[in-house]
Amino acid sequence: MRDRNRTVSVTMVRKVEATTGAVYAAWTEPRLLARWLAPGADTVTSVTVDLRTGGSFRLEGVNGDGKPYAFSGTYLDLVEDRRVALSWIYDGPVPALRGGTSIVVAELRKLEPGVTELTLTHEKLAARDAAEIYRVSWTECVGKLACVAACDEVAARPAGPGERADFFSDSQRDLQDRFGSRKLADRLEAVLVHDHLSAVDAAFIARQNMFFLATADAYGQPSCSYKGGARGFVTVADARTLAFPDYNGNGMHLSTGNINETGKVSLLFVDFERQARMRVLGSACIADGDPLLERYPGAQMIVRVTIESVFTNCPRYIHRMSVVEESAFVPKSGAETQEPAWKRLSAVADVLPDKDKHLAGQDTDLDKTLNKD
Template sequence: MAARNGNKNVSVAMVRKLNAPARAVYNAWTDPTILAKWLAPGADTVTSITLDLRKGGRYRLEGVNGDGKPYAFSGTYIDIVDGSRIAMSWVYDGPVPALRTGSSIVVADIKQLKPDITELTLTHEKLSARDEAEIYRVSWTECMGKLECVAGTAPPKSEPSISEKHADFYSDSQRRIQDRFETRKLADRLEAVLIHDHLSAVDAAFITRQNMFFLATADAYGQPNCSYKGGARGFVTVVDERTVAFPDYNGNGMHLSVGNINETNKVGLLFVDFERQARMRVLGSAHVDENDPLFERYHGAQMIVRVSIESVFTNCPRYVHKMQLVEESTFVPKANVETPAPSWKRLGAVADVLPEDDSHLKGTDTDLNKTLNKG
């Protein structure tokens, strides 16, 4: 958890294009009846709203969260520009300790791009800590989805889109099991607190310390596959807060992971730090490139895999065994150093099918288990 920041300079910034007229979006912020329909993330319900819509005027929103516990937001309007801008102080009073940090500032800038397309820039400033910002980021994302629904003019669709079908982080089957063990409320709270759609500074630092991760993929038939990926410490590049990349080195020639990525795109990365006993997951969509600019960073890479992040979350570390690194693999390619060949390429069973670049490794060894360190 991030340390408290006495200067309160942590912020959340979001830009969304909404399928709604600018006036409708502005009204959704200023009409209590409409406001109550969208300013309630997740299973929260608004019970009352009072607005004194003028500079210096006060507002207060009261509601109950998914656990039935009461909460309130209140503050003062700092700036109001009819149809285009609302700025207000923001104070939370409720059951989530991470949000009870005093006053922050919420600003909504509304810009019409087309008659029925509006750009909404939302900033939540002067927050006290990154964990507070992450909770608000998740909450505002949910609220802005609801805002578009209440402000938009498009007719309802008979069939939901793929994104709408998967609006809930959890599947129906996962929900049924949560209900079986009475953990639905806990799962919802953990989603709000832990799961976000980008890398925080702490997440990025965690990834760049690792020299291995586990990669989950699935083929076009739905068959999952899990692979171990290793390299030198920091071999996974944090390109930006929503993108990571890693090299695909010379392997056994089966290309299961990159083949699956080319078919279905979806990936799951599990990072485990056995020394610190910590783990983190990254879910997203990936693509493979043989001409990526990052090739300059990775000596010996055959391809580069870039992952567009959809979800990031940290798992409970209680079952992670504590282990210490003895040494990194000598097979990790390094510039100006000859990479040794793996023993299994000297097996007689593969001598006649080795690619041309490995033809000089042909051998007659017969002990498969020994060459794979199992014997």
């Protein structure tokens, strides 16, 4: 006979590249909870929090099928930067998750500067099928949490000596004054610049199959990179978060290395067919365990961008061009990904990564393999 008092639990331990303070904030601030506490295609629509022991919380959302659900409960224990414990009640369309109250506990431990060990336990679950659903869901959510905590930590860092506090730098202001455009610049900032994506912005991004990515290393050296994929390859995770895949490239890791060093990025989207462009400024982080990896065959990592500013630019100098065809090298599900000709160059034959050793060749014409000649 089944023991009705017996319960099951789920426990996972993850290393998060962020401080304990940033991870604690991700667990307790509504604006951050809304960005990670939603597995798969779920979307959070509302978060209310009474952050105190005995206080209540409620999170509402819709799943990938558009069906509403909610989680609610009470804070059982709060130790700043160390522990969050809460009761957990599910109200939604999944029968296995309904009925009864369970307990969620997040324990935070500093491993080294900027690195936190998160131990997540979801206990007092009534059945093993519920535990398995939560195991998968929490795995996806914690992947998002790691990016949210890391990105928000960079974005929230106060301006230090020599760092600008407003949208324009001192040098930009000097040039505006020289050419009499300060008032115009202020008006355009007020009208065009915002800190989140509108529905029109999101639709614009969803139509694009390329953008330019600007980053800078710790020495201030900038780098600009072209990023291409299938149309819509940049995911609008929410109004303040973009995500895109890091595909196999030339192995130099200039952009991703810079992101790991400084976290600051600028994205320029150009629609050459409609002659329109949009810029996104923000903070980025990289994860090789991000749940979005499943959406992008062939991706090595996922880059998530927390938006700080987004604005549309004057389109007057954009040349009108049309797409002849998307690159045949973009990875596709169920199809073998083509390899670039430059990997057959004799100059790199002895230094190719192990997975590419079979591509080594004797070609010598560098310009031809890079389509320059």
